[in-house]
Amino acid sequence: MSLNKTKSWKVLLVSLAAAVSFSMLSACSSNNNNNSAAEDNSKAVATYKDGTITEKEFDLxxxxxxxxxxxQAQYLEIDAFKxxxxxxxxxxxxxxxxxxxxxxxxxxxxxxVQVTSLxxxxxxxxxxxxxxxxxxxxEIRTYMVRVLTVYQDMLLKITDDQVKAEFEATKGDFTVATLRHVLIGLTDAAGKERTDEDALKLAKExxxxxxxxADFAAVAKEFSDDPGSKDKGGEYKDxxxxxxxEEFKKAAQTLPLNTISDPVKTSYGxxxxxxxxxxxxxxxxxxxxQKETVKSTLASKNLESFLDKDLESLEIKIDLPKSSAAPDQTGSTNSGTKATEAPSASPAATEAAQ
Known part of the structure; x- marks a missing residue:
């Protein structure tokens, strides 16, 4: 387990980091295969003020x-997600x-570069x-070119002044610290689940x-459920x-030096x-x-802003056939996946690129 945040913007198959949801990342598929356009007689599944996307293109x-x-393939069978x-x-x-x-x-x-890496x-x-x-x-390369074209265009539009302003607003993220921690997880080393109450009780102990x-390093080696630091006495250096x-970061930014914290809760425990x-x-x-990371964050924010605020201006009309895995009355798909669930893992290609 790692305490590091998922670097999900790597779906763009570059090494810059920013947080974007999988549904947004999947949208980076703007692939119009010009070589096959003349043969594409399938119906339009989306129309907008500047063009169309056909059933064949969307299937590809x-x-x-x-x-x-x-x-993440199961989510691509859910109508609302599609x-x-x-x-x-x-x-x-x-x-x-x-x-x-x-x-x-x-x-x-x-x-x-990224096709070779993949x-x-x-x-x-x-x-x-x-x-x-x-x-x-x-076809994979065409997909990547379209994704990266949007990304590179957003990066090129970001000014040095914007990078500096973003840094000043988030400069605590760039603080460097050496710290130790003991994680009492919601799952113990043997894979057995703990209740929140039991985890908190042990953390207080x-x-x-x-x-x-007691020596912090010795206690970490005995009790910590974080394999990334347990054998190093709970240490994350520099x-x-x-x-x-987020919760771990805030505590690390504000905790007085060489002070034992109260239990800090994160999704890990x-x-x-x-x-x-x-x-x-x-x-x-x-x-x-690091400056490129800031630029990547800004590019991500600009993309999110466009998707949140400007999609409506494109006058999009959707005509998708219903999926065989459409949600039933209880909100579950035929595969048992709740329609309201959001994918939590970053795409496989992201992980491969790392």
Whole structure:
């Protein structure tokens, strides 16, 4: 288990990080296969003021999504989810059409790099995975070019002043700290689930030991459920705080140095923390990679803003056939998945790119 936040913007298959939901990421499929356009006589499943997306195009994009993220395939059978993806696909096709030539050229270069990376990650399963979804490498690359064109265009529009302003608003995320923690998880080391009450009770017992003078490293090795730090005495050394989940990050930013915290609850369980060193970072000390991370965050925010506020202006009309896995009266699909559930994992291609 890692305390690091999921770097989900990597669905773009680049190494920059920002938080975007899977439904948004899946929408990055604005793939109009020009080579097959003349043969495409399928009906339009989406129309908007600047064009259409046909049933054949949407089917192709869906197969690409399943190839890149097989663990999310079940959601692509849910009507409400498919409609959301299709609307966002319209947005991406629209945005790609407005992108600059520089963005398109950079996207072409990056797509070549990422296809190679994907092939390496999948190894011997690459060709069989393509066949399973009836895809070619060229179709995967076309998908990536469209995604990356939108992304690169958004990055190119971000100014240095905007990067600096975003840093100032979030500079606590760039603070570097060395800390220790003991995680009392909602699942113990043997895989047995704990109730919230039991986890909190044990966390308080651990805090009492530490308050009584017990060695933090020894206690972490005995009690912690975090395999990423347990054997190191609970230590995370010189870590940038913005990489942690929100509740853990806030505690690490504000806890007085060398003080044992009260139990801090996150989705993982309860943490007893001690911050041993903490250094703020100024803008002039940012690395190029950190500045690119800020730009990526801004690009993500701009995309979210467009999807939230500007989709309606595209006058989208949807005409999708009903799925065989449509939700029943209880809100479950035929596969037993609740229609209201949102996918929690980042796509497989994202993980492969990492």
């Amino acid at each position: 994009d869906t197969r690409v999504m399943k190839f890149l993220s097989p663990q 409609e959301s993806i299709l609307k966002q696909e319209v947005a991406f096709e629209y945005l790609a059409g407005k992108a600059t030539d520089d963005a398109k050229k950079q996207a072409e270069k990056e797509a070549d 092939k390496t990650a999948l190894g011997d399963t690459y060709e069989s995975s393509l066949k399973e979804q009836n895809l070619t490498e060229a 651990v805090k009492a030991k530490l308050d009584g003078g 870590a940038t705080l913005g990489t942690y989940v 309860y943490h007893i923390m001690k911050v041993e060193a903490r250094t703020e970072t100024t803008f002039d000390k940012l690395t190029d990679e």
